[in-house]
Amino acid sequence: MKMAHEIKHHLTDDILMGYAAGTLPEAFNLMVAAHLSLCDTCRAQAESFDAVGGEVLNESMSNSAAMTSDSLAATMALIADGAMNSEAAVEQTADPVLPKPLRNYVGGSLDDVNWRGVGMGVKQAILPTSSGASARLLFIPAGAAMPDHGHRGVEMTMVLKGAFQDEDGYFARGDVEIADSDLHHTPVADIHEDCICLAVTDAPLTFEGLLPKIVQRFARI
Amino acid sequence: MLKEPKFIFDPLLRGRRRPFMLTGVDTTETQTTPPPGVVLARAERPKGMKNSDGKRMLWVSHMTRIRDHQDQAAFAELFDHFAPRVKGFLIKSGANNSLAEECAQEVMATCWHKAHMFDPARASVATWIFTIARNRKIDVLRKERRPEPEELTWGPEEEPDQADVMAIQQESEILGRAIAELPEAQRELIQKAYFGDFTHSEIADQTGLPLGTIKSRIRLALERLRHAMK
Structure with a gap:
């Protein structure tokens, strides 16, 4: 039995506020809801910001x-x-990987995710959210690297299963990496397990390495 | 910290699986609650309740009455206080007058229907109503759904400790005062952050909100819930 991972990389106050x-x-919002489902530290902070709203x-x-x-x-x-x-809350069974807000977006469990390959064994599933920002699940085979990419906007990536490592540290279940236009990174999935992440961004990613632009457009990364 | 206790807390009532009760400083009597279905002409006010506590404990006891006795008088008082505030919030967020009126009514109706979901060890009534109004705003004005974290709620027969309830209500009071005492410019910034549809990202850093103690209180409440849910 593995010990529960202690979350080390949290959401920032501006996001929680x-x-x-x-x-x-x-x-x-989907990223925050998913993270708060796993992290009581951030949940308490988010509810403190709710309290500010209440006051x-x-x-x-x-x-x-x-009133009239x-x-x-x-x-x-x-x-x-x-x-x-x-x-219309469909009552789904618990899923060891997807917290409830994500189950609502995939319409079930991990088995119901509509994966599309984007090359190098990496798969993604875009989740239906309003425009302005996009959310997707990413599947990165154990030990594989995501192409080096920079960002035009803000990108948040939370690990749901497995782990990845990049220039910023080691990220396991519940950890969130927040990247802005300053960060260029090459996340590499932990060798022991395939890695599943939730990634959200308010701008398209810019790839520099492996994926040519045409694939990027096609894959809507 | 309050200089004198506004509420006397009876340790015998601390056990779980009991409804939380208020007792006034000047009496050891617990509040009498009417049998279900009986509507009081005017919601009974727990004795010793002063305006200086921002009525937070009063609102909490009103929520209990609404939940347990469908108390319309308690609801009417809650409505008088909060409905115009919710309506103002929705107008500031971009709703016109008639939409804001309609949504404010819906928000207050939701307070009634979801009274059993309110956890007074985690939030003030104002906070809880704010979250309902905010979600309605996102739903109606932005036409989006708002993903919520997995719920953490007490089972049907469990209740939070009265001491925890009073602690979080006091923390809300302290937070409210701290916000009121902020320099004007910062207070306006916070108002805008919550009342306008404003996506400024540095507000949280700039305002110096004193959230440390209320956060640790909420964290404690979450831990107790997690424990109770096991």
Whole structure:
């Protein structure tokens, strides 16, 4: 039995605050929700930022807007109609790799992921999120390297299974690497196990090494 | 820390699987709760409750009444306080008046329906309502779904410790005061971060929000939940 991995690479305060304030693009929200499912340290920090929102709301007398005169009665009528359609939550079984928010996006478990090969044994599955940022699952065979790539925007990569190593350190389940345009890196999957990651970015990646531009366009990396 | 205790906490009530109760400083009586279905003319206020605590414990007890007794009077007070704030929040976020009105009503209805989901050891009622309003904003104004982390909730028969509930409510109070005491420019920045659709990324660094203690309180609550769920 392997010891639970202690998460060492966390989300940053600006991301967590953006999640609490509701200003991040959907793909980033998905990354945060997936990470918080695995990391109580960041969950507590995110809920602290929720508390800031609560205080801002509570103190915002000057920003409050009068409700219409029959609004309470209208709300009681809404309540009498029963609970609003809480999103059609399909109850799935637990999955040792995908936390629940990701299961919602793949529509099931790891077995339901619609992988597409992008070369060198690397596979990806793009998850359906709104435009503005994209989210995808990545499968990197044990010991394989992702092509060296730089970034135009912000890219966050969280390990779900296995591990990878790059210039920034060693990343295992729950660890998030946050890369911006300054970082050029070549992640290499740990030799012992295939690596599965969630990666989100608000800009297309720019590859310099192995994948020619045409493949990049085709693969929507 | 409060100079004098506003609530007396009876250790005998600490055990889990009990509803949390409030007792006032001037009485050892626990609050009487009406039988289910009975609607009070006016929500009963726990004795010894002062405005200086920002009413946080009052809102918590109202949530319990809504959850356990479908108490419409408690809901009406909650509504009076929070609905106009939620509506203002939605207008600041870009909704027009009628959409904001409609959404604020929906947010308050959700408070009723999801009263059993509110965990007073992890958040103030204001915080909880803020999260519902924020999610509604994303849903209605941005037409996106908002991924949420895996839930961590108490089982149907378990309740958080009353001491934990009071601690987090006090921390919320302290946080609220700290925000109120920030220099104007910083306070405005925070307002914008939460009330506008504003994606400025350095706000968290710039504001110097005092989040250390509330974070460790929430962390403790999460640990207890994880333990209870095992």
